[in-house]
Amino acid sequence: MRGPAAPGAAGRVGVVLNPTSGKGRGLKVREKVFDGLAADGFTVHDLSGTDLPGATARARTGLTLGLDALVVVGGDGMVHAGVNAVAGTGVPLGIVSAGSGNDIARDLGLPVHDVPASLAVIREGLAARRNRGRGPDGEGVRMLDAVAVSRPGGAVDHWYLAVLSCGIDAAVNARTNAMSWPPGGARYVRALLAELRTFRPFGYRVTMDGEVWESAGTLVAVANTRCFGGGMRIAPDAVPDDGLLEVVHAEGLTRGQLMSVFPKVYRGTHVSHPAVHVRRARSVLIEPLPALGTMPPMAFADGEPLAELPLQCDLHPRAIGVLARTLGA
Template identity: 35%
Template sequence: MSAPVTLLVNPAAGGGRALKVLPGVQARLSAAGIEQDVRSTNSLDHGRALAREAAAAGRTVVTLSGDGLVGAVAGALAGVDGAVMGVLPGGRGNDFARVAGIPPDAVEACEVIVDGVVRPVDLGEVDGSPFIGIASLGFDSDANRIANAASARLGNLVYAYGALRALVSWTPAAFTVTVDGEEHTFSGWSVAAANSKAYGGGMFLAPDADLHDGKLDVVFEAHCSRLRFLRILPMLFKGTHVEQPEITVLRGREVSVEADRPFTVYADGDPIGELPATIRCRPGAVSVLLPPESSVAR
């Protein structure tokens, strides 16, 4: 790769992890002869603006951050002619990197920036707001809100912490989910529309989702006891929960969701919309540097 790079760094990502690994990342890219500049982001909107500015100047936009900035930049560059983004893991969850086969060590992951292959990647969107990973709501709304307010010292455990705290006050909700025109109603825990396989720091909610297939995997969990929920929860780390009778998995291009009470929709770790919501797939919307022999995580 010879195009100059703009590194977008979220200073707060991963409890400051991004800043700690930045010198090593810069040294590795410089050793490969890649000219670079570094820009710190102070919000997702700021990151989007910086990404568009860099792309307009013909620079490859590389995020050193968590999934929130990855999704924001991907959305900002979607449909922009010639725009290319790269991803270096610098947050707590780093689920996009995990699924895409990007090494978990940011300096090692620089090899993907140096020798990677540009491939089109699908995006999802919630009422027009783009995301790259998984949009979810219901119980997940409560768990995400709690996790986002928790101490960064918890690391990846913050998502499990959020789920356990949310469990205390959770009551089942009634959902109506329509996938490509087919309606499903149920009482239960959550609904998710997955562009990617994983969220929450390695939870494989949608183990068969594909970043390149032009569809969303729709996963929802029907009502069960709290004890049963706690037994299913660890299965997410291997993706085996989809074998349980409480779990339904569908696939489609457009999903609409309603519920009997308000829920915030979260995606890439951040709030992205409110119910009722329509979630769509945008096939091949953004060009991303991926490993030459990208092995999708299982």
């Protein structure tokens, strides 16, 4: 049986936990995470905040402590906060998945709702990195692409790891966040039905590596990973370390067509619909085009509200390191 390691022997980690994540699950696993990391010999710094912006700010400040890793506890929103803290810094991200959707953890093959398994990945990943001189991808850290978001011609405002969306799905996401019932995926379906009552196609101009798509549309999603919204495979062929984004955009659909296509997103078969198009690109500019439809909703990234259009999305290869299982594990 492995005994407790000497305090600080394994390194120094910051932990960011959102107490509201997963309806309180983040708070419930707090003791397990802190006790587990301490037992593994880490010096642990609590960088948690009372909300997502506060957690992100504290995480950024905590990087000045000389952390070996930043560990986020919660769902996709907490991963989003961690990405915005560590992007481009070289500090790897550890993920303890304890939220509601957990799409990012699942897409990366990480444990979900299993604190001991998540801590084992963090412990083994950092050990491999330390033993091999903070070695390259595959030695405890998987290097992933990340997406920088800005106003056209402006400085980077945000980063995201999974999916940015600004179509009917984003409008439904916003409505879902404002609802407290019913639980789980049924709340998303209820929000979708409510949005469909007044839905009219949005007007878009999307420029993808210089290629322009202008249309009345239903959906625009710029994906680095496959899933969002609790298991919807919006971009079934997306790979987070291939140097390319999957831009999924759909022409204007009627309400009836939307109801027909929506269930297919969970299987990823919506991409075979003739109104749905997928384009690979590294740089994507999304602009509203009022002449062709209504104003698109606020964009969401990694399930979190981001900003109104226009927005520029630029892929940065290998910008984020995520602690992963060691080779052969």
